[in-house]
Amino acid sequence: MSQGKGMRDRRSSVAKRSRVARIAIIGGGKFGEMHLRAFTQLERDGQATLVALCDINEELLAQRRQAYGVKGYTSYDEMLAKEDLDGVTVVTPDHLHRRFVVACLKAGKHVLVEKPLDVTVEGCDEMIAAAERAGRILQVDFHKRFDPYHRQMAARVAAGAIGQPLYGYAWMEDRIEVPRDWFPHWAPQSSPFWFLGVHMVDLIRFCTRARGVSVFAAGSKKKLASLGIDAWDCVNARIVFDDGSTFAVDASWVLPDRFEAIVNQGIRMVGTEGMIEVDSQNRGAEACTAADGQQTWNLGFFLEEHDKDGSTRWSGYGIESIADFAHNINFLLRGGSMEQLAGKYVDGREARETTRIAVAAHESLRTGARMRIQ
Incomplete structure (x- = not known):
């Protein structure tokens, strides 16, 4: 059958x-x-x-x-x-x-x-x-809100375990096969920040419930441009939120084909009374074979x-x-x-908050200036 x-x-x-x-x-x-x-x-x-x-x-x-x-x-x-x-x-x-x-x-x-x-x-x-x-x-x-590690992180932040959030860092990076092989035709109409960075912006907001106030972003167009794809290789943003906290978010999709996983990702948050860090890529499952080289698996995301x-x-x-x-x-x-x-x-209203930040980040990319988030 x-x-x-x-x-x-x-x-x-x-x-x-x-x-x-x-x-x-x-x-x-x-x-x-x-x-x-x-x-x-x-x-x-x-x-x-x-x-x-x-x-x-x-x-x-x-x-x-x-x-x-x-x-x-x-x-x-x-x-x-x-x-x-x-x-x-x-x-x-x-x-x-x-x-x-x-x-x-x-x-x-x-x-x-x-x-x-x-x-x-x-x-x-x-x-x-x-x-x-x-x-x-x-x-x-x-x-990302359904990842049990992130849910625990958000719960502890909400409970005041780290005090008032001060600053943090989140990163999400894909192998180059994503824009090069998966969707080279519409990658120029997206960016690593739209495709990946918004995940981490939403995760920050899930933990802190803060709204973005301003953002400065920079990026590079080198690797993909060399392949004939007019898209950002990386976007690096620093976001100020209305609770006074500041977070850096790095997003890229040009990690080499031989990188051990399709994605590298994590988040670190520091507050007045402590810190929390989640390595969202390395969950403890690793392999190395002659055929595939070094690999790590996030079996919590998808398991067949x-x-x-x-x-x-x-x-x-x-x-x-x-x-x-x-x-x-x-x-x-x-x-x-x-x-x-x-x-x-x-x-829709919750998701709109992340779009507000991403739109301002791309305007900052275009102008080279820090942007107020409208």
Whole structure:
């Protein structure tokens, strides 16, 4: 039996139960597959129904349909019109989020969108307004908040364990394969700060609840430019927050191919009464083989295993942050209210704060001046 057919058979048995969140996905690329895995897993567990995938790449769409047994569309308008959906996840390039999100909200669907919400404050405002008019969830996937190490860090900061935050440093760096091989065509319309840095800005805000006041950023265009890709190699920002704390955030995506992991990341925070540091890349799992060289694995983010019946099972905080969207919809389907969900997920207004900082950082890159965060 093919994996796709097995998924369809399980889908039929789930449909006989009481209604759970019916989900479609727009964007089936690298991270779109993470969404496919998350909702396939939820469907097996009786907590969601994966209805459809939309992608304009017909070859990729056919591959995903075969692998996950899901209906496919190349037109999101057609999908929204034909399918009975509760929610849609948007997993497209950063600069394309707005039109898909607004269309889904106007169609009355709850929406989960990958970070950042948008690359403009105006885009954020349009999406927030659309969600409020529709009375629907607008949730943003900042998965660092689901990492148990980061959750513990945030809880200790909130409890006053380090006193008042003074300063800190966060870094997130990808191997060069990400902009060079994954998406060289839209890397120039993004940056390592949009793709990676916003994760760390959101994590800082998750821990401190502070708002950005000003930012100075600098960067370089050398390595990618030599490959014909007009994109920043790195962006280094220093952000002042309204609680008086200052944080440096380094983001880059030009680590060499032989670096031991796809990403290097961590955060350090110092306060009046102590400090906390989390090495988010080296979790203690290391290997070195003749074929692959030195490697470290973050198995807490994503882990693929097999049940006793041979079914693939996916877990980790990268899955949990996506699954949370379905859990929120199910809460509403069971009679819960939007008011009860308020503050329990990253909504549009919360995500807008990170976009404000990132927009100002890119303006600082352009002008060479420290920018007030508007």
